[in-house]
Amino acid sequence: xxxxxxxxxxxxxxxxxxxxxxxxxxxxxxxxxxxxxxxxxxxxxxxxxxxxxxxxxxxxxxxxxxxxxxxxxxxxxxxxxxxxxxxxxxxxxxxxxxxxxxxxxxxxxxxxxxxxxxxxxxxxxxxxxxxxxxxxxxxxxxxxxxxxxxxxxxxxxxxxxxxxxxxxxxxxxxxxxxxxxxxxxxxxxxxxxxxxxxxxxxxxxxxxxxxxxxxxxxxxxxxxxxxxxxxxxxxxxxxxxx
Numbered sequence: 167x168x169x170x171x172x173x174x175x176x177x178x179x180x181x182x183x184x185x186x187x188x189x190x191x192x193x194x195x196x197x198x199x200x201x202x203x204x205x206x207x208x209x210x211x212x213x214x215x216x217x218x219x220x221x222x223x224x225x226x227x228x229x230x231x232x233x234x235x236x237x238x239x240x241x242x243x244x245x246x247x248x249x250x251x252x253x254x255x256x257x258x259x260x261x262x263x264x265x266x267x268x269x270x271x272x273x274x275x276x277x278x279x280x281x282x283x284x285x286x287x288x289x290x291x292x293x294x295x296x297x298x299x300x301x302x303x304x305x306x307x308x309x310x311x312x313x314x315x316x317x318x319x320x321x322x323x324x325x326x327x328x329x330x331x332x333x334x335x336x337x338x339x340x341x342x343x344x345x346x347x348x349x350x351x352x353x354x355x356x357x358x359x360x361x362x363x364x365x366x367x368x369x370x371x372x373x374x375x376x377x378x379x380x381x382x383x384x385x386x387x388x389x390x391x392x393x394x395x396x397x398x399x400x401x402x403x404x405x406x407x408x
Contacts, residue, residue, distance in 0.1 A: 188261070188270060189254050199273045200254065207254040211247055211281070211404065219379070220246040222406055240379060242386040242397040247376050247404035248274075248281040255403050259374055262309050271309075274402055275316035282370065285398040290367040291326045292318050295385055296355070298332040313402060314372040323370070329359050329392075330385060351384040357392030365393035376404040 187194045189204030200208065215222045216232035219240055223232065249255045258274075261267035279286075294314035302308055311327055318325035333356040357364065371385055376399075386397045 188258050188267070199258075199270065204254050209250040209252060209255070210277070211249060211406075218244060220244070220404070222250075224408075240383055240386070241390065242371070242382065242399045244285070245376070245379075245382070245399035245401075246281045246285075247401045248277040249403045251375055251377075251403040251405045259309075259403060262312070262374070263305075268307065268312060271312040271316040272320075275313060275320050278313065278317055278372075278400055278402055279320055282398065282400040285370055285400065286321055286323065288368050288396070289323055289370045289398065291363070292321075292323050292370045292372060293326050293330050293389070295371065295373040295381060296327075296330055296332045298334070301332075310373045313374060317370075317372065317400075326363065329357060329364065330389060331356055331358055351381050353384075355385050355388035357388055359392055362393065364389065366395050367393075368396040368398070369394050371397055371399045373399075373401045374403065376401040378405075 185194050185198070186192065187201040187204050188199045189207070190201060192201050194201050198205070211220065211222050214226045216235055217230040218235040219232060221232045221234070251259070258267065258270060262270050262274075292314050294308060294310035296310075297305065297308045314327070315325055317323070332354055334354040359365075369389055371382060371389070373382060376382065382399050382401075386399070389397055
């Protein structure tokens with residue numbers, strides 16, 4: 167009976183307030199966040215890609231590892247991203263970060279769950295990349311936490327939000343080079359784990375955008391210093407330079 171009431175409620179709600187595309191604002195069918203036209207502008211990352219960091223490759227080069235990872239292997243075990251950071255995805259991430267579009271994560275988490283499907287049977291906890299407390303007060307929410315929470319609920323995996331902290335208020339990473347980004351976030355993260363929950367565990371580290379990987383690598387380093395055995399990185403999108 168409860169399920170029938172819920173179906174009637176959602177049907178009535180869709181009639182009174184029809185769902186609209188998060189991209190262009192036109193009506194959409196069902197629970198989809200995009201209309202067909204905007205959906206075609208979402209560029210999902212597919213194989214071939216680096217088996218270590220997940221960077222898409224233009225073609226199969228015969229090696230499963232990209233040049234960057236061969237030169238300096240990142241500290242995490244593997245990384246994946248659902249989409250490229252361009253077009254429609256860039257627009258909705260900016261809405262999520264700056265325009266209070268907090269209704270988006272449950273839908274976006276579906277994309278991320280698919281992208282990280284090789285991680286979930288090995289994951290003990292999901293942890294978001296944290297904001298510094300002052301930045302969190304100003305923004306009021308952390309978009310990485312919203313995505314991580316939606317993933318946790320979808321996958322029935324425990325979420326930890328107060329163990330990995332941003333202990334240093336850093337400058338904005340925007341417009342910084344790769345080396346400047348690494349220097350900026352060096353020693354910016356710390357672990358508060360008095361109960362030893364992380365010791366020997368495997369963590370899925372969640373963020374919205376992967377630019378150079380400097381923040382993700384700094385978080386991974388902090389997690390492993392705190393006793394984590396393996397870290398799998400997953401982001402909604404990734405900056406891909408052709």
